[in-house]
Amino acid sequence: MKIASNELQALQPARPLAFDVGRLRGDFPILARRVHGQPLVYLDNAATSQKPRAVVDAEARYYAEYNANIHRGLHCLSEEATAAYEAARDRVQRFVNAARREEIVFVRGTTEAINLVAASYGQRLRPGDEILISAMEHHSNIVPWQLLCERSGARLCVAPIDDAGQLRLDEFERLLGPRTRLVAVTHVSNALGSINPVAELVALAHAHGAAVLVDGAQAVPHLKVDVQALDCDFYAFSGHKLYGPTGVGVLYGKAALLDAMPPWQGGGDMIRQVSFARTTYNDLPYKFEAGTPNIAGGIGLGAAIDYVDALGLDAVAAHERDLLAYATARAADTPGLRLIGTAAAKAGILSFVVDGVHAHDVGTILDRAGVAVRSGHHCAMPVMERFGVPATVRASFALYNTRAEVDALFAALARVREVFA
Numbered sequence: 001m002k003i004a005s006n007e008l009q010a011l012q013p014a015r016p017l018a019f020d021v022g023r024l025r026g027d028f029p030i031l032a033r034r035v036h037g038q039p040l041v042y043l044d045n046a047a048t049s050q051k052p053r054a055v056v057d058a059e060a061r062y063y064a065e066y067n068a069n070i071h072r073g074l075h076c077l078s079e080e081a082t083a084a085y086e087a088a089r090d091r092v093q094r095f096v097n098a099a100r101r102e103e104i105v106f107v108r109g110t111t112e113a114i115n116l117v118a119a120s121y122g123q124r125l126r127p128g129d130e131i132l133i134s135a136m137e138h139h140s141n142i143v144p145w146q147l148l149c150e151r152s153g154a155r156l157c158v159a160p161i162d163d164a165g166q167l168r169l170d171e172f173e174r175l176l177g178p179r180t181r182l183v184a185v186t187h188v189s190n191a192l193g194s195i196n197p198v199a200e201l202v203a204l205a206h207a208h209g210a211a212v213l214v215d216g217a218q219a220v221p222h223l224k225v226d227v228q229a230l231d232c233d234f235y236a237f238s239g240h241k242l243y244g245p246t247g248v249g250v251l252y253g254k255a256a257l258l259d260a261m262p263p264w265q266g267g268g269d270m271i272r273q274v275s276f277a278r279t280t281y282n283d284l285p286y287k288f289e290a291g292t293p294n295i296a297g298g299i300g301l302g303a304a305i306d307y308v309d310a311l312g313l314d315a316v317a318a319h320e321r322d323l324l325a326y327a328t329a330r331a332a333d334t335p336g337l338r339l340i341g342t343a344a345a346k347a348g349i350l351s352f353v354v355d356g357v358h359a360h361d362v363g364t365i366l367d368r369a370g371v372a373v374r375s376g377h378h379c380a381m382p383v384m385e386r387f388g389v390p391a392t393v394r395a396s397f398a399l400y401n402t403r404a405e406v407d408a409l410f411a412a413l414a415r416v417r418e419v420f421a
């Protein structure tokens with residue numbers, strides 16, 4: 001079960017030079033550490049991914065060299081900070097291929113992006129209107145809509161999933177009706193790994209006159225996302241799952257929609273003119289960015305995107321597909337292990353239960369072996385209910401993981417069987 005770092009490297013599958021896992025692991029300082037005396041095998045990337053030194057350095061450089069508030073100062077440091085922060089916005093725009101930089105709103109993360117749309121766009125919903133989500137959503141893409149339904153009198157409709165964890169397209173289409181105002185679906189399920197056919201869902205929703213928000217939290221680190229090709233109205237994601245800092249994320253929205261939406265928070269930066277009689281609001285995207293933002297985080301996110309772009313998301317996706325296929329094959333050979341989520345189109349997430357052993361016990365034993373996974377409901381309780389399990393163990397892969405780490409996971413799982421035999 002003990003695997004030394006040099007062995008991990010020796011077991012690397014052959015890769016083209018452009019995507020050399022052994023080399024790029026060196027970019028992530030944390031991967032060199034040990035946990036409980038074992039080399040860290042970090043497989044909790046769907047919760048948050050580790051950060052390359054370029055991201056850590058970009059944040060540190062901001063604080064050490066040009067820390068200042070942005071947009072308001074005329075002094076040199078403020079101008080440098082503003083330029084760096086706004087350059088990060090340009091990077092995000094290119095990364096998701098948004099038509100205009102004003103369509104990129106910086107927020108705290110996916111959760112805040114969805115709440116922004118619910119609070120602002122949601123004001124146009126009326127009693128009897130419908131919001132359609134899927135049965136595989138993260139709580140962040142359920143609860144804001146429930147709150148909106150309580151406020152507006154709208155109704156929440158849920159498209160079911162099949163036994164493999166795939167959205168039932170027939171049911172999704174059947175649930176789209178004349179009262180459907182908004183569809184909110186995840187691009188990739190965090191609990192199952194299923195990839196939804198988002199472009200198809202958007203086309204169906206638009207044919208019924210509904211706007212579409214896509215929760216891209218689990219997609220942007222693994223798939224090339226083109227918001228114009230998807231034609232979605234809103235796209236939300238978090239920096240910290242994309243090798244960037246915590247506390248920063250993005251809401252993409254089509255400019256015409258954002259323009260027509262009221263602000264959701266009031267404060268500095270989101271205004272043009274304030275008097276006690278009347279306040280007018282700033283242009284996009286600042287209308288939605290009240291108060292001092294996470295400046296270091298935004299700059300760090302820009303650095304994270306540069307890092308991922310340099311590797312190429314296609315190469316990252318191919319590598320992660322290889323890991324998923326390898327892990328899935330190993331799971332099939334493991335007695336007592338049942339996969340939860342076997343969609344034909346899947347991102348690098350392996351969710352499973354072990355017969356007779358609670359997921360938390362599995363997670364604890366894996367941790368002692370240095371293997372970090374997530375055990376629980378993954379903020380997707382309805383998914384657990386759908387599959388009749390209280391919790392699953394989830395191993396989720398990132399660009400720096402290796403087949404040897406998958407072997408370490410299964411070696412530790414063998415230990416679980418010994419302990420509970």
Ligand SMILES: Cc1ncc(COP(=O)(O)O)c(C=O)c1O
Nearest residue numbers: 109110111138140190215217238
């Ligand atoms: C699919 C999905 N949506 C939304 C979120 C919420 O992201 P955050 O906590 O960064 O706002 C997560 C986080 O795990 C997620 O996996």
